[in-house]
Amino acid sequence: MKFGGTSVADLERIRRVARLVNAEREAGRQVAVVVSAMSGKTNELVAWTDGAGAAAPGLTPSDDEYDVVVASGEQVTAGLLAMTLRNMGVPARSWTGWQIPIIADDAHGRARIDEIDPTKLGAAMDGGEVAVIAGFQGVTRDGRIATLGRGGSDTSAVAIAAALGCGCDIYTDVDGVYTTDPRIESKARKLARISYEEMLEMASLGAKVLQTRSVELAMAYNVPLRVLSSFVEPGEAPGPGEDHLGTIVCDEEEIVEKRIVSGVAYSRDEAKISLFGLPDHPGVSSTIFGALADANVNVDMIVQSKARTADTANMEFTVGKRDAQRAVEIVRSVQPTVGFEDVQVNDDVAKVSVIGVGMRSHTGVAKSMFEALASKGVNIQVISTSEIKISVLIDAAYTELAVRALHAAYGLDQL
Amino acid sequence: MKFGGTSVADLERIRRVARLVNAEREAGRQVAVVVSAMSGKTNELVAWTDGAGAAAPGLTPSDDEYDVVVASGEQVTAGLLAMTLRNMGVPARSWTGWQIPIIADDAHGRARIDEIDPTKLGAAMDGGEVAVIAGFQGVTRDGRIATLGRGGSDTSAVAIAAALGCGCDIYTDVDGVYTTDPRIESKARKLARISYEEMLEMASLGAKVLQTRSVELAMAYNVPLRVLSSFVEPGEAPGPGEDHLGTIVCDEEEIVEKRIVSGVAYSRDEAKISLFGLPDHPGVSSTIFGALADANVNVDMIVQSKARTADTANMEFTVGKRDAQRAVEIVRSVQPTVGFEDVQVNDDVAKVSVIGVGMRSHTGVAKSMFEALASKGVNIQVISTSEIKISVLIDAAYTELAVRALHAAYGLDQL
Numbered sequence: 001m002k003f004g005g006t007s008v009a010d011l012e013r014i015r016r017v018a019r020l021v022n023a024e025r026e027a028g029r030q031v032a033v034v035v036s037a038m039s040g041k042t043n044e045l046v047a048w049t050d051g052a053g054a055a056a057p058g059l060t061p062s063d064d065e066y067d068v069v070v071a072s073g074e075q076v077t078a079g080l081l082a083m084t085l086r087n088m089g090v091p092a093r094s095w096t097g098w099q100i101p102i103i104a105d106d107a108h109g110r111a112r113i114d115e116i117d118p119t120k121l122g123a124a125m126d127g128g129e130v131a132v133i134a135g136f137q138g139v140t141r142d143g144r145i146a147t148l149g150r151g152g153s154d155t156s157a158v159a160i161a162a163a164l165g166c167g168c169d170i171y172t173d174v175d176g177v178y179t180t181d182p183r184i185e186s187k188a189r190k191l192a193r194i195s196y197e198e199m200l201e202m203a204s205l206g207a208k209v210l211q212t213r214s215v216e217l218a219m220a221y222n223v224p225l226r227v228l229s230s231f232v233e234p235g236e237a238p239g240p241g242e243d244h245l246g247t248i249v250c251d252e253e254e255i256v257e258k259r260i261v262s263g264v265a266y267s268r269d270e271a272k273i274s275l276f277g278l279p280d281h282p283g284v285s286s287t288i289f290g291a292l293a294d295a296n297v298n299v300d301m302i303v304q305s306k307a308r309t310a311d312t313a314n315m316e317f318t319v320g321k322r323d324a325q326r327a328v329e330i331v332r333s334v335q336p337t338v339g340f341e342d343v344q345v346n347d348d349v350a351k352v353s354v355i356g357v358g359m360r361s362h363t364g365v366a367k368s369m370f371e372a373l374a375s376k377g378v379n380i381q382v383i384s385t386s387e388i389k390i391s392v393l394i395d396a397a398y399t400e401l402a403v404r405a406l407h408a409a410y411g412l413d414q415l
Numbered sequence: 416m417k418f419g420g421t422s423v424a425d426l427e428r429i430r431r432v433a434r435l436v437n438a439e440r441e442a443g444r445q446v447a448v449v450v451s452a453m454s455g456k457t458n459e460l461v462a463w464t465d466g467a468g469a470a471a472p473g474l475t476p477s478d479d480e481y482d483v484v485v486a487s488g489e490q491v492t493a494g495l496l497a498m499t500l501r502n503m504g505v506p507a508r509s510w511t512g513w514q515i516p517i518i519a520d521d522a523h524g525r526a527r528i529d530e531i532d533p534t535k536l537g538a539a540m541d542g543g544e545v546a547v548i549a550g551f552q553g554v555t556r557d558g559r560i561a562t563l564g565r566g567g568s569d570t571s572a573v574a575i576a577a578a579l580g581c582g583c584d585i586y587t588d589v590d591g592v593y594t595t596d597p598r599i600e601s602k603a604r605k606l607a608r609i610s611y612e613e614m615l616e617m618a619s620l621g622a623k624v625l626q627t628r629s630v631e632l633a634m635a636y637n638v639p640l641r642v643l644s645s646f647v648e649p650g651e652a653p654g655p656g657e658d659h660l661g662t663i664v665c666d667e668e669e670i671v672e673k674r675i676v677s678g679v680a681y682s683r684d685e686a687k688i689s690l691f692g693l694p695d696h697p698g699v700s701s702t703i704f705g706a707l708a709d710a711n712v713n714v715d716m717i718v719q720s721k722a723r724t725a726d727t728a729n730m731e732f733t734v735g736k737r738d739a740q741r742a743v744e745i746v747r748s749v750q751p752t753v754g755f756e757d758v759q760v761n762d763d764v765a766k767v768s769v770i771g772v773g774m775r776s777h778t779g780v781a782k783s784m785f786e787a788l789a790s791k792g793v794n795i796q797v798i799s800t801s802e803i804k805i806s807v808l809i810d811a812a813y814t815e816l817a818v819r820a821l822h823a824a825y826g827l828d829q830l
Contacts, residue, residue, distance in 0.1 A: 045491065049498060065501070066498070072488075072490050076487050094480055098513065099558055
């Protein structure tokens with residue numbers, strides 16, 4: 001069981017989590033619980049590290065000390081939940097990353113888990129104890145604290161489940177994975193099951209319900225994942241049309257009801273950079289994208305087109321909003337070498353995507369998408385596709401309209 | 416160097432601490448720094464553990480989980496100070512209790528340090544790194560976090576100094592040890608030196624500048640202690656009549672200027688329990704004080720006197736204010752066995768003490784004390800003495816008057 005920051009935001013919520021844990025235990029199961037920091041605490045800690053100059057440029061990196069500070073939030077929650085469980089009469093103890101140990105590499109602030117030794121943890125659980133584990137953290141081979149990056153508690157939970165050979169229930173503030181964001185489309189439906197690959201695309205295309213890396217890990221180790229709500233009391237009856245079963249993330253083969261498209265995702269964290277009047281000869285793209293890659297700017301969609309009148313080309317690509325200004329500066333710095341005429345940036349754009357493993361075997365998905373958007377007067381600026389998704393970049397003002405049009409076009413409200 | 420909670424209360428103060436550390440380093444010394452949690456943080460964490468039922472009666476004790484939660488505060492400060500030092504160009508790293516390791520016993524919440532292995536710490540310092548150590552914590556032999564109790568960072572600092580074979584500078588919000596509390600007597604003088612034994616009495620009799628256990632430890636391992644202000648910038652010139660040298664706590668032999676009394680301490684955290692009409696036969700005291708000891712109520716001053724008219728005795732003793740009600744209940748519970756007539760409690764009392772190693776060789780100290788108090792009309796309720804101190808219990812309203820009278824009587828304003 002994994003509980004995020006909003007699920008453990010205060011002592012009252014921690015008590016509810018304890019009741020959910022106890023219900024699992026009373027159903028005869030051994031339980032390991034992974035917890036995040038109390039909502040808001042990580043931000044407080046991160047703000048302090050910023051003030052202490054964690055990210056000060058040109059100085060010795062302090063990422064290892066950042067981890068010392070930030071990992072403390074999860075430690076606090078783990079202690080409080082273990083205490084609360086004991087006071088309900090449930091044997092429990094907390095485990096930090098170094099106590100288990102969860103061995104991580106030394107890429108501080110975004111470390112990857114190398115290895116988990118489940119011996120001590122398993123023995124304690126076999127002895128009847130609930131294991132309450134501080135998420136988001138491991139320990140390096142030389143004994144320093146390493147954190148896994150934002151949302152890393154999901155990854156901790158999946159890795160622990162893989163090490164223990166069990167499934168992983170991710171409790172969160174929504175009751176499952178939806179066909180799209182219910183705040184935009186009230187007809188959004190909860191999916192009973194979704195494949196790892198679809199979930200991975202959903203997560204990386206903007207759906208915030210699970211962290212991308214945790215889904216990758218679950219897929220690699222074949223850990224059955226379930227997403228469900230932490231805001232339910234154990235034993236509480238579901239409302240009409242509801243269930244408390246959440247969404248199961250599993251292998252494609254385990255999904256009986258076939259559908260072509262499983263969901264519509266969107267992201268407003270996009271900016272489009274346009275280059276005009278590029279000389280049309282080899283090496284231009286590699287100079288530009290090489291410079292961006294060296295600066296760790298992640299480029300997403302790319303299109304290039306011949307200019308109408310001259311022997312030059314135009315190019316458009318997208319980056320995350322917060323990288324936009326830096327991307328423009330980098331592009332300008334290679335202007336003398338590359339020799340384009342103009343660069344423009346537009347961050348008033350959004351990316352809308354349809355995702356579904358059914359696309360592999362069905363044609364016509366792109367056509368339906370473009371028709372649905374055209375019928376609402378939504379202009380497509382850039383298109384990118386993969387085996388199981390199609391993404392389009394549009395004017396940000398049309399985001400909700402486009403999401404609802406696509407949701408209806410693929411019959412997702414009929415599931 | 417050890418810095419308490421008020422000295423690291425925010426990032427600005429942490430930067431000043433970093434400057435003080437750097438000044439030591441630039442003076443050519445290797446530095447280990449022990450830090451407390453940021454002021455207020457420990458209280459926040461303790462309040463959460465209370466809410467989670469850490470102290471819930473009749474249930475499995477959660478003291479080990481209390482430690483997991485509360486020890487996180489010092490970890491945060493250590494990370495932030497290490498970061499700040501690095502950003503000043505000073506090589507530094509943080510150390511938690513388990514990383515050093517500081518081995519403690521498993522009396523969670525009030526653990527004692529068993530052993531410190533200074534090998535790794537010393538090697539890092541020899542390599543030119545400032546060691547920033549999370550105070551107040553150790554790790555048990557089975558790998559759990561243990562805290563040393565309130566004010567335990569002083570103890571951490573002295574123990575680290577003993578392990579490293581160096582002196583220990585305690586930076587605090589006052590600039591040294593005073594003859595008495597300057598908030599009560601403006602003529603209080605800073606002592607250049609004070610003996611371990613005197614400091615121990617001062618601390619246990621109410622002076623809050625150092626924690627009793629840290630002084631005991633310094634005395635046992637002969638660690639030279641110095642108390643000085645953290646609110647001074649490195650290189651800042653002292654004001655008229657001031658110095659930045661603090662107070663040195665050391666062996667009696669190292670103090671040249673001899674004086675009979677070194678300080679006047681007071682404590683308002685006192686309550687007096689009076690028992691009337693006790694049968695005057697053996698075993699009565701042991702029944703009463705045995706019952707109190709079994710309940711962990713710490714009894715301080717005790718007097719017993721024959722009643723004037725009957726074949727019975729009266730008895731008075733003092734306990735800490737927060738134990739008063741419990742003490743009365745315990746005494747009442749043994750009333751059927753002991754058979755006294757009445758019990759009364761008075762928590763409107765204060766203990767005022769004069770302390771000085773000179774009392775060993777000088778007589779008349781008590782006489783001066785009683786005369787000074789009598790001349791101001793202060794009535795003495797209970798007296799207790801040891802080799803180097805005399806304490807009296809008085810009406811709390813006379814506390815300041817008594818402190819000032821005694822300060823003058825022993826010429827402490829003339830030092």
